[in-house]
Amino acid sequence: MHSIKKRVKLILSVIIVFLICFVTAFILKERNSVYKYNVRKSYEYDFSRTNASIINLDLKGGEVNIPELNDKWDTAFLEVNINTAFFGYIFQPKIVLNNGKITLLQYFEYGAKGIRYINVSQLISKDNPQIRLRGKNVSLNDQSVKLILFKNAKPNKPRILVVSPHPDDAEIAAYGLYSSNKDSYIVTITAGDAGGKKYDEIYQDNIKHYLKKGEVRVWNSITVPLLGGIIPEHALNLGYFDTTLNKMYLDKSAVIKSKYTHISDINFYRKRNVSKLITGLRGESTWNSLVKDIQYLLNKIKPNIIVAPYPAIDSHPDHKFSTIALFEAIKKMKLEEGYLYLYTNHHVLSEFYPYGEMGSLVSLPPNFGKPLYFRSIYSHFLPVDRQKDKIFALEAMNDLRLDTEWRTAYGIIKKAIKITISHILGLDASYYRRAVRNNELFFVVNIRDIYNNEVYEKLKGKI
Numbered sequence: 001m002h003s004i005k006k007r008v009k010l011i012l013s014v015i016i017v018f019l020i021c022f023v024t025a026f027i028l029k030e031r032n033s034v035y036k037y038n039v040r041k042s043y044e045y046d047f048s049r050t051n052a053s054i055i056n057l058d059l060k061g062g063e064v065n066i067p068e069l070n071d072k073w074d075t076a077f078l079e080v081n082i083n084t085a086f087f088g089y090i091f092q093p094k095i096v097l098n099n100g101k102i103t104l105l106q107y108f109e110y111g112a113k114g115i116r117y118i119n120v121s122q123l124i125s126k127d128n129p130q131i132r133l134r135g136k137n138v139s140l141n142d143q144s145v146k147l148i149l150f151k152n153a154k155p156n157k158p159r160i161l162v163v164s165p166h167p168d169d170a171e172i173a174a175y176g177l178y179s180s181n182k183d184s185y186i187v188t189i190t191a192g193d194a195g196g197k198k199y200d201e202i203y204q205d206n207i208k209h210y211l212k213k214g215e216v217r218v219w220n221s222i223t224v225p226l227l228g229g230i231i232p233e234h235a236l237n238l239g240y241f242d243t244t245l246n247k248m249y250l251d252k253s254a255v256i257k258s259k260y261t262h263i264s265d266i267n268f269y270r271k272r273n274v275s276k277l278i279t280g281l282r283g284e285s286t287w288n289s290l291v292k293d294i295q296y297l298l299n300k301i302k303p304n305i306i307v308a309p310y311p312a313i314d315s316h317p318d319h320k321f322s323t324i325a326l327f328e329a330i331k332k333m334k335l336e337e338g339y340l341y342l343y344t345n346h347h348v349l350s351e352f353y354p355y356g357e358m359g360s361l362v363s364l365p366p367n368f369g370k371p372l373y374f375r376s377i378y379s380h381f382l383p384v385d386r387q388k389d390k391i392f393a394l395e396a397m398n399d400l401r402l403d404t405e406w407r408t409a410y411g412i413i414k415k416a417i418k419i420t421i422s423h424i425l426g427l428d429a430s431y432y433r434r435a436v437r438n439n440e441l442f443f444v445v446n447i448r449d450i451y452n453n454e455v456y457e458k459l460k461g462k463i
Helices: 002-032 169-179 206-228 245-250 276-280 287-301 317-333 384-395 409-425 431-435 447-451 453-460
Strands: 053-060 063-065 075-084 094-098 103-107 113-119 130-136 143-150 160-164 184-190 235-240 305-309 339-343 376-381 439-446
Touching: 075 130, 075 376, 143 376, 160 169, 160 287, 160 317, 169 184, 169 206, 169 305, 169 339, 169 376, 169 384, 169 431, 169 439, 184 206, 184 287, 184 317, 206 235, 206 384, 235 287, 245 287, 245 317, 276 287, 287 317, 305 317, 317 447, 317 453, 339 447, 384 431, 439 447, 447 453
Parallel strands: 160 184, 160 305, 184 235, 305 339
Antiparallel strands: 053 063, 053 143, 063 130, 075 113, 075 143, 094 103, 094 130, 339 439, 376 439
């Protein structure tokens, strides 16, 4: 009898160990699936053709001493070599940064190894020249590091135009930037009338569902910027149909219908604008019309900073082609003055970038092989209160809220289980996690650079 009990205990122990190993392996596999690259490889960036100033320093005992800097640099990164410990595959690796006054967090991929860039823009201070770095689930050995500094030229009177492919892209990428400059404009390219069926509990009819979705999202794109101090006169939606820009580009004069509602008149959405800027637009759902619309708005607004997706590193077709249309409009107008601030909301190598928790730092995204083109990099700081405002701006976007299935008890339970599993597996792709950060990051390009064919192809990437 005693031997039988021992056997049962042994079998149960083996089963438990097997289950633990199986679950752990499954979690690690799922976590690794979010990266379309080898996280054990070093990031590859070439700063030789940028305006970066690079200083060689030593990291000793987790501390870096910053020398006295003669210029006012607004963006700074430390190039370091990291290696995750065993628990860095289980718990997300991070580095705690402190200069004696400010404490910040930067996260890395699960299992990360090699060269990474730590955003120390806010930690450069004459009064606090020493930066302490403490790794959690990641090791930082004593090593030579590089301090990479950028100083971005700012127009005397910045006039910012944010090109938003869909309602909410402007808020995700640049709410902090545009809300800190009252002379800002938001131009949303599409009505956002595609994507998931968020409201199918309310609208069972597919066409009615997507008509309402587009209508609500257009309204969002016009009104939400008010939270950032942008008046409705400075926010407009061009009403082009979501997920159709690729087709428009391939046949530039063809009228392309909405994917789900099959309407072809973009004025169905465009008429909801309140800005007088819309009165000069006479568009139809074609590529040629889109480029002309952007030309008209560039002429009217006359921005000196244009914020738009970086086509080469953003995986969403509408994001790529919104900026390509912008480039074509700029070239047709022969504009040369000003700056492009390029962002990515859907990084081509991982939909989960930026990594880590809400409120932490955004640093350089993964990049390998061909170097990205940029003249500079700008890290725009968001104070805590501005981060809180950004939460409300995102929450005001209906499409970023929970699906309407939450209205039922079954829906609440289903959603809670789904969210819990995503957090356990490290699969939280929420924009609240990704966008509400200590900073917003932009690759800066001089507008005149796009006339160089080699540069243009690098910016455009594969299409």
